[in-house]
Amino acid sequence: MTKSFRSFDDMGRAINDDTRQTYDGAFVEGSEMAKLTVFDTPEKTEMPDPEMAANAVQQMLATMFDVFRDTRMEEFAADLAWGFVNSFHMVAKRIEGREDDAAKKLKEMVTAFDPSEIYAVELEDTQLLCQTLEGCAEAMRCMRDHAGEVFRVETGRPFNTVRGSRVSSKLTASVIDGKDYLAARAAKRREDHNPTGPIVAFTGGQVWHDHEQLFDRLDQIKRRIPSMVLMTTGMNKGADAVAAAWASSRGTKLVRMMLETRYGPKAAFLRNDRIASFRPVEAIVCEGSGVQSDFARKMRTAGVPLHVFRIADQAPMQPAPSSRRA
Template structure:
């Protein structure tokens, strides 16, 4: 976004033209008439925030940061500030999820150890109410995070990515899942949001790359052939991977980010290539970068995996 808007109403209208959020309102639904967040709280008939007000708050909080600094010598720092705000919603949603998981575990333990006493019945009802309330709060927090993240994308051209760990989407945007969570989920059959099912397309390329249209075209062609694909990338924050992450966000394609295991030293990149190939990819997109990409392309070719391969010379001349 290049131009400064004259008022917050115009800012909100601009964002809503750019962002699709069909599930936003539903995330603020109330499953129970009474809410309770812990055993130390009394049940209360408080309501969830109004979704229109929540949407407007995200537009004001994130959008105002960009609009304030746009066209000034501080414009460069707007992205960092906005990222921190969006990430605070992410961190808070993770904390809520942890409490929800603890309440869910307690509820499961109680269900397996049935007791006909009235005390048991009261505690069971309370635990279920706490678990449900935390779930409602988490879903709303994730919805606000995702909407704020979409504003970040509109302003910067880049999808919001967490510094570490996964961002499993509430349904408004594509999930970005850390490889460690992905592999652990596959091994332990955890919830689908951390182990997305579907054919895997792997992607890797160098950081010195500017022709995004070339890569978007290749990814669109792949997506047309593999509509339920999961995109596994090498998790770099600039160049080819950044272009791929932006494409995935725009197409609502789940991504799994394979970061380097620095403890492996010089072997880290090659080990990551092994991890990618162990996913049994149905397609690969590999762009010229370093010897790591050359090694991955060689593995892809040896395995007979259909692929797009691009050299630096394939890029259009930069304007």
Template sequence: MSKTFSNFAQLASFVASGRTNEEQIEAYEGAFIEHDEMARMSIVDAPERMEMPDPDQVRVAVEMMMQTMFDVLRDTRLESYAGDLAWGFANSFHVVAKRIEGREDDAAKQLRELARTFDPSEIYATELEDTQLLCQTLQGCREAMECMRDHAAEVYRVETGRPFSPVRGSRVSSSLTASMIDARDYLAARARERREQFTPEGPVVAFSGGQQWEDVDLLWRGLDSIKARIPEMILATTAQSKGCDAIAQAWAAARGVKVVQFRLDRKLGAKAAFVRNDRILGLKPVEAVICEGSGIQMNLAQKIRQAGIPLHVVRLEHQATQAVQRRA
């Protein structure tokens, strides 16, 4: 029996009624909160009454937008491009969220300046109140945009098997998905706002490996065993886009483990990879996994051994042995 809808709200309600993802629903309800009856979108605009969109309708819209692209292109010549298009959708939410965050930081800076230069006048009180409202409004908009980004990122991960990661910078997430934190943000977080999001608490497990690796299950099982012993672990990787690091980051996204990505600082030239290894060691990891790759992995393994950190070395013959055992 077919069902017709006269507007999007009815469609959203119908689709939402068939879903039972409580974590996802809670994430939207937590992000789409109106902290005040009034909203202020810029320093020059007067406060006005503007409601947040309905979280269920937004959730369904994001789901439909992402999922429809995969469904329409599946089993066609364009199927291989569906992931690229979906990444672009998720990244657009990320870009807008970062833009809002920049405005939020500017407003917060202004608010701190006002707090330092107290003035008992009515003009000062009005400016302080307006700036507080602007900060609050921008914070709510950012959290809502990040929630939509995280939802889109989760659909992308489920469909492609790869975690969504922006080209530059961090993706600090709600509880819906794991965070991917750029190492520069992580190390500089003491001087930043939102400190608790950029410096997640927990024991660090270092991970690095070569760009040629096929046995996904071998690495997932190994990381699962570590997480069983260290439930609050944070994974620090060398941020390569393929091979072992990509597999580990996909595992982290699926398991809700926060990732700190140590990308190469190209300005350092030939020594960039070795400096990166030292920076990972600077986090004082409690355990490490090194998969056979290049001399960079050998260097990191040597430094980890010298530091007395428990080390798991996974060699290429390990995955060959596992493949033979599975065929047998």
């Protein structure tokens, strides 16, 4: 029977001090009053209890894995869990969209100042709407990141969205889609989508199993470049997935430079050019196809220090254990 957790202390290693602090920081009531739509009258409502929210997220994900573990359904647990985490992500995005709309209205009102009492009330309500939605979005992102961390621990790989960016709280590292990154740089948007720091470029084949040597090398680089931003070629399996798992576990911001399929067969090589244009300070290449060979050549031409890993140099693949938990 799955254990029912009743408090942070009961959950042991599942919820640590950093997670507690993140929940406490996310589930903040900026005002006694709340307003969620332009039609609502402000009312006095509270945020959910952060401890109960953390317990609920932990139990939901962990129970799914526990029920399916060591059964013929075990391989499907990860797919279901991904869906749970993605649900938090999609709801957070919808709240963020409403927050953006409210912020635009607030900006328009501030620009067109009106000394009337009606204007003052509407301005105050719009400010409250922005504040309420901002708090709800932060709480939803916090729960999404916590669920994503449970997913990572159980599956060994980080939660990644199918498309778009995932701007995270302190629980996990942010994952920035390449298009968002380029747009943020062009428009000088907020740091969430335009992480600053020296770029370490990474690419590799879609068949790769030895994560330890890649983790070790990335750890070495991060010790020398603590503020590094990892930029990968965005594949969801193989060497790129290993790099994404490292970034998630180390709290390093990750930029996934995805393929622009409209360019056809040239897309992967043009992506290599885009990555090279950011002038990475170091690069890692894991043997794969001609795309990786082209990437290595461009890095060498640009004088970027290069770390090359060959398929034949991987440690032997170890058989997967029957269960992740005792």
